[in-house]
Amino acid sequence: MRKKIVAGNWKMNKDSIDSENLILDILKIYVESQTEMIIAPPFTNLSNAVKILKSSSIKIAAQNIHYADSGAYTGEISAKMLQSIGVENVIIGHSERRTYFNETNELIAKKVKSALENNMRVIFCFGEKIDDRSSGNQNIVVKKQITDALFNISESYWSNIVLAYEPVWAIGTGETASPQQAQEIHAYVRELIAENYSNSLSENVSILYGGSIKPNNARDIFSNQDVDGGLIGGASLNAKDFIDIFNAC
Ligand code: PGA
Numbered sequence: 209m210r211k212k213i214v215a216g217n218w219k220m221n222k223d224s225i226d227s228e229n230l231i232l233d234i235l236k237i238y239v240e241s242q243t244e245m246i247i248a249p250p251f252t253n254l255s256n257a258v259k260i261l262k263s264s265s266i267k268i269a270a271q272n273i274h275y276a277d278s279g280a281y282t283g284e285i286s287a288k289m290l291q292s293i294g295v296e297n298v299i300i301g302h303s304e305r306r307t308y309f310n311e312t313n314e315l316i317a318k319k320v321k322s323a324l325e326n327n328m329r330v331i332f333c334f335g336e337k338i339d340d341r342s343s344g345n346q347n348i349v350v351k352k353q354i355t356d357a358l359f360n361i362s363e364s365y366w367s368n369i370v371l372a373y374e375p376v377w378a379i380g381t382g383e384t385a386s387p388q389q390a391q392e393i394h395a396y397v398r399e400l401i402a403e404n405y406s407n408s409l410s411e412n413v414s415i416l417y418g419g420s421i422k423p424n425n426a427r428d429i430f431s432n433q434d435v436d437g438g439l440i441g442g443a444s445l446n447a448k449d450f451i452d453i454f455n456a457c
Pocket of ligand 1: 380418419439440442443
């Protein structure tokens with residue numbers, strides 16, 4: 209049985225005090241369930257998040273890594289460093305990294321490999337731009353992103369991979385993919401995984417949806433057969449909204 213997951217991507221928001229307050233606010237109203245909760249604060253707040261959530265079932269993710277373990281890469285943080293402070297999940301391939309920091313499928317593939325080799329779980333983001341969708345090319349784009357970054361990875365590593373379909377046109381825009389659009393891509397991706405690996409692997413991979421999920425649309429999206437939760441941006445910055453979304457999963 210695949211896991212349901214609701215993850216909050218805080219992006220470049222919340223200084224250390226606001227971050228601590230948000231975690232404490234979440235904890236006040238969080239009730240453990242079968243669904244796993246993950247939060248991804250900025251790097252500067254990760255150590256503190258690990259400390260506060262030590263005895264909680266809420267997991268913590270970083271938003272990025274460098275692909276090397278160490279070296280002359282000014283300003284970068286490695287998977288090994290994150291592991292050493294107790295962070296065991298990382299978001300890789302987010303469209304904002306692809307767009308604003310020129311991350312290519314090749315670079316993203318290296319990051320995924322490094323994370324997995326350092327025993328981190330990867331939340332791998334993929335998704336098409338509006339032009340791809342209007343020209344009907346969404347499946348081609350998604351297939352390339354996933355093939356380039358993930359399909360040379362051995363099956364044994366896949367227990368540490370979570371996928372997140374994030375149509376770029378729905379991120380931070382207030383537009384959401386319709387439940388049917390989300391379901392179509394999720395089912396397509398499951399098919400690709402089955403072709404490249406096996407049916408059982410494909411059935412066991414969690415595929416999250418991300419892109420303007422709010423408390424009022426979460427239930428509809430999550431009710432799709434192949435949608436196993438969400439990666440939430442804006443609405444994860446408010447404890448009540450985030451918990452409402454979590455509880456809808
Ligand atoms: P959003 O962001 O929920 O603000 O659209 C989603 C994401 O970027 O993960």
